[in-house]
Amino acid sequence: MKKLLATLLTVCMLLSLAVFTGAAADTQPVTVEFWHAMSGGLQNALVALTDKFNAENGLGITINLTNQGGYTDLSTKLLGAIASDTLPDMAQVYNSWIASSLDVVIPLDDFIAADFDNYEDILPGYRAEGAEFGPTYTIAFNKSVQVFFYNKTKYDELNLTAPTTWQELHDVTKAYYEATGMAAFGYDDLFGMFLQYMLQNDAGFVADGQVVFNNEKGVEAMTFLLDLFANGYARTAGEDRYLSGPFNNGLVGGYIGSSAGAAYVKPDGFEYGAAAIPVGVKPAAMQAGTNLTMFAKDPAKQAAAWEYIKFLTSTESTVYWAMNTGYLPIRQSGFESDEFQAYMETSVVARACYAQTANMAFESAFPGAQEIRNKLSSEMEAAILEGKTAEQTITDMAAAAQEILDRQ
Amino acid sequence: MRYKSAKALSKSLIYLVLTLGAVTTILPFLWMILTSLKGGTEVILMPPRLFPSVWHFDNYSRAMEAAPLATYFVNTVVVTVTSTSLMLIVTTLAAFGFSRLKFPGRDVVFGILLATLMIPGEMLIITNFVTISRLGWMDTRAALIVPFMASVFYIYLLRQFFRKVPDTLYYAAKVDACSDWRYLWKVMVPINKQAMSTIAILNAIACWNAFLWPLMVTNSETKRVLSIGLVQFQTEAGTDYELLMAAASMLVLPIILMYLVMHKQIIKGVTQSGIKG
Numbered sequence: 001m002k003k004l005l006a007t008l009l010t011v012c013m014l015l016s017l018a019v020f021t022g023a024a025a026d027t028q029p030v031t032v033e034f035w036h037a038m039s040g041g042l043q044n045a046l047v048a049l050t051d052k053f054n055a056e057n058g059l060g061i062t063i064n065l066t067n068q069g070g071y072t073d074l075s076t077k078l079l080g081a082i083a084s085d086t087l088p089d090m091a092q093v094y095n096s097w098i099a100s101s102l103d104v105v106i107p108l109d110d111f112i113a114a115d116f117d118n119y120e121d122i123l124p125g126y127r128a129e130g131a132e133f134g135p136t137y138t139i140a141f142n143k144s145v146q147v148f149f150y151n152k153t154k155y156d157e158l159n160l161t162a163p164t165t166w167q168e169l170h171d172v173t174k175a176y177y178e179a180t181g182m183a184a185f186g187y188d189d190l191f192g193m194f195l196q197y198m199l200q201n202d203a204g205f206v207a208d209g210q211v212v213f214n215n216e217k218g219v220e221a222m223t224f225l226l227d228l229f230a231n232g233y234a235r236t237a238g239e240d241r242y243l244s245g246p247f248n249n250g251l252v253g254g255y256i257g258s259s260a261g262a263a264y265v266k267p268d269g270f271e272y273g274a275a276a277i278p279v280g281v282k283p284a285a286m287q288a289g290t291n292l293t294m295f296a297k298d299p300a301k302q303a304a305a306w307e308y309i310k311f312l313t314s315t316e317s318t319v320y321w322a323m324n325t326g327y328l329p330i331r332q333s334g335f336e337s338d339e340f341q342a343y344m345e346t347s348v349v350a351r352a353c354y355a356q357t358a359n360m361a362f363e364s365a366f367p368g369a370q371e372i373r374n375k376l377s378s379e380m381e382a383a384i385l386e387g388k389t390a391e392q393t394i395t396d397m398a399a400a401a402q403e404i405l406d407r408q
Numbered sequence: 409m410r411y412k413s414a415k416a417l418s419k420s421l422i423y424l425v426l427t428l429g430a431v432t433t434i435l436p437f438l439w440m441i442l443t444s445l446k447g448g449t450e451v452i453l454m455p456p457r458l459f460p461s462v463w464h465f466d467n468y469s470r471a472m473e474a475a476p477l478a479t480y481f482v483n484t485v486v487v488t489v490t491s492t493s494l495m496l497i498v499t500t501l502a503a504f505g506f507s508r509l510k511f512p513g514r515d516v517v518f519g520i521l522l523a524t525l526m527i528p529g530e531m532l533i534i535t536n537f538v539t540i541s542r543l544g545w546m547d548t549r550a551a552l553i554v555p556f557m558a559s560v561f562y563i564y565l566l567r568q569f570f571r572k573v574p575d576t577l578y579y580a581a582k583v584d585a586c587s588d589w590r591y592l593w594k595v596m597v598p599i600n601k602q603a604m605s606t607i608a609i610l611n612a613i614a615c616w617n618a619f620l621w622p623l624m625v626t627n628s629e630t631k632r633v634l635s636i637g638l639v640q641f642q643t644e645a646g647t648d649y650e651l652l653m654a655a656a657s658m659l660v661l662p663i664i665l666m667y668l669v670m671h672k673q674i675i676k677g678v679t680q681s682g683i684k685g
Contacts, residue, residue, distance in 0.1 A: 039640045039641070040474060040642075040643060040648060042643060043640070066627045066628075068623065069636065069639045070639060070642060070643075070644070073620065073639070076533065076534075076624065077537075077624050080538065080541075083534055083537070083538050084537060084538040084541040085541075086541045086546060144645075240452070241647075242645065242646050242647075244646055245452040246452075249452060249453055249454045258645045260643070260644065260645040261646050263645075264645060264646030266448055267449075268453065326645075
C-alpha cells in the first residue's frame, strides 16, 4: 500500500512539475480545500486575505477555508483524515503532527525551486523548521515567538529593567517580590520554560529516541527554575490557563508568553512593557505557531494550492497578517517594509519580537513529541505544587519521556 | 406550643438549606450572564466584581457576528430532535427484545453489547471517523445523527425497567390475543414513560453539548452545530470570555426553556430512575 502510494505520489509530482514547467497560466480552475485552526480575529484576517486571493488570482482558483476548531481538534481531525484517506488539499500543521505520516505530505522543494519569490528572504529559523525532516514539507505561516511581558509602571517605580539573562531574571524577580510581596514571574508554557533553558545552555533534550536531559545540566536547569517558584518569585497560571489574566490584574509582575497572546494583554491601570526573553550561554528564542503543508494529490490542485501558498507568504500578505493578528512577518523583507517599521513604532511587542529574529530556534518534532510535551508539562506543574526536588523531578520526567519514546 | 416552635424551626432550617441549594445552582448561570455583559478586562478582575461597571450588551451582537449562530442553532435543533426520536425507537425495540422476547443467544449478544461499554469513547473517534468517511457521509446530517441512534447504555437502562414489569401482565395480554408489538406499545411503553423521558432528556442534552464528533464529521458552515461556534472565541493564546459567555448564554437558553416547560417529567424521571441529571 505504501509503495503504491509512493509511486502514485511520484507520478503526481512529475505531473505537477510538468504543469509547472509550462506556465502559471496552465493552472486550471479548481477549488482548494484548506483546513485551519484560526478563530476570532485571526480568522477574520485569514478570510480577508483569502477573499482577496480568490477575487484577484485570475486563474480561476477558489480557496475553501474550513475552520476545524483549535489546534488539538485540527490535529485529531487530520489524524482521522490520514487514516481514512480524506485529507484536504492543504492544512495548517505543527511539524510534530506529520512526523509519523510524511508519506502523505507533498515535499515542496521542487515547487520552491521552480516558482517562489526569494526563498532566502524567509527567516532562517523558519526555513530550518520547514526542512526539519530533510525535504521541505512545510512553509512558515502563523509564527509567534516567546516574549517577556512586564509591568512597566511597577518596574519604573522600583527602578528595575527587563532582565536580559536568566541570572538577571532571578535578581529582578527577587527584588520585585521583596518590594511588592507579589509573584514577579510566570511562564505560560511550563514545559517550554524548561526546554528553552536547556536549549540556551547547549544541553540536549531527546536524541535518536533517547532522553538526554537526565544529567547535571538538566538538574541545574530544574533547580534554577523550581527555586523561582519555591521562593515565591514565580507562580503558575493555574486555573487561569494563561498568565495574561493575572498579569492584567497586577497579580504577577511579568511573564513569558507567546507574542500571539499580545491581544489579551490589557493591563488594568498600568503600562506594560515587552522585551526579548532572557538568554543563557547562547540566545535561543522558541518560535511557535503552525506552518502550511500540502496534501493534494491532483497536480492541478497542487498547482493551485501552491499559488495560494505563494500569495499567503508574500511580503505584502505576511505584513498584513502580522499587523492584524500579532503574529510575525515570516520574511525579512516583511520586517523591513515601511509599513511594518511604522507599525513597530507603535507596538512594543513587535519590537521585542524583531529583536529576537536572529536567535529563533524551533522545537524539534519526533514521533511522540506532542505526548511528551503534554506529559512533562503536568510533571512540572506537579513538581512545583508538591515541592519536589530538582533531582527527583528530572528523574521522573526522564522516565516518563523514555517510556513514551520506547512505545513509538 | 413547644411542638409548634420545633416545627417552625425545622421548617425554617429546610427553607435555609433549600435556599442555599437554589443559590448554588443559580449562581453559575447568573455569573455566566453577568460575565457576558462585562468588558474584556473586567471579566478577569481579581477580586471579581459581580455587576459590570458598564453593561456591554453589544457582546451579544459581537458574538452573533463571530459565527453564524442562527444556522448552527437550526442545525442543532434538527440534529437533537431527530437523533433523540430515532434513538428512542431503537432503544425501545432493543430493550424489549432483550428483556421480554426469548431467542437463542440473547444473553450472549447482550453481554457483547455490554462489553462495548468498556471501550473509552476517545478510542472510537478515529475508527468511527474512518467508517463515516468510507460510507461517504462526511459533511452530512446523517453523520451527526446515525451514530447516536443506538446507545448500549440506554438499552441496558431501559431493559432493566422493562424487566421489572410483572410477567403476569404479559401473559394476561397474550391470553387476550395481544401481539408482542401491540403489547410493547400499549403496555410496556406507557408503564415506562418516565424512564423513557429520562433517556430522551439525557440524550438530548448530550446531543446539544456534543463538540468533537460534530466538528470531526462536518466541514461546511451549513452543517455545523452550536457548540462549534463556541470555539470561535478561543485561540491558542487566550480566550474572549465575555463573548464566549454571551454565546454560551444563547446556547443554554433553549435547554433552560425546555426544563421550565418539562420540569415535572424531568424531576419524575430522574427521581424514579435514580439517574443524576
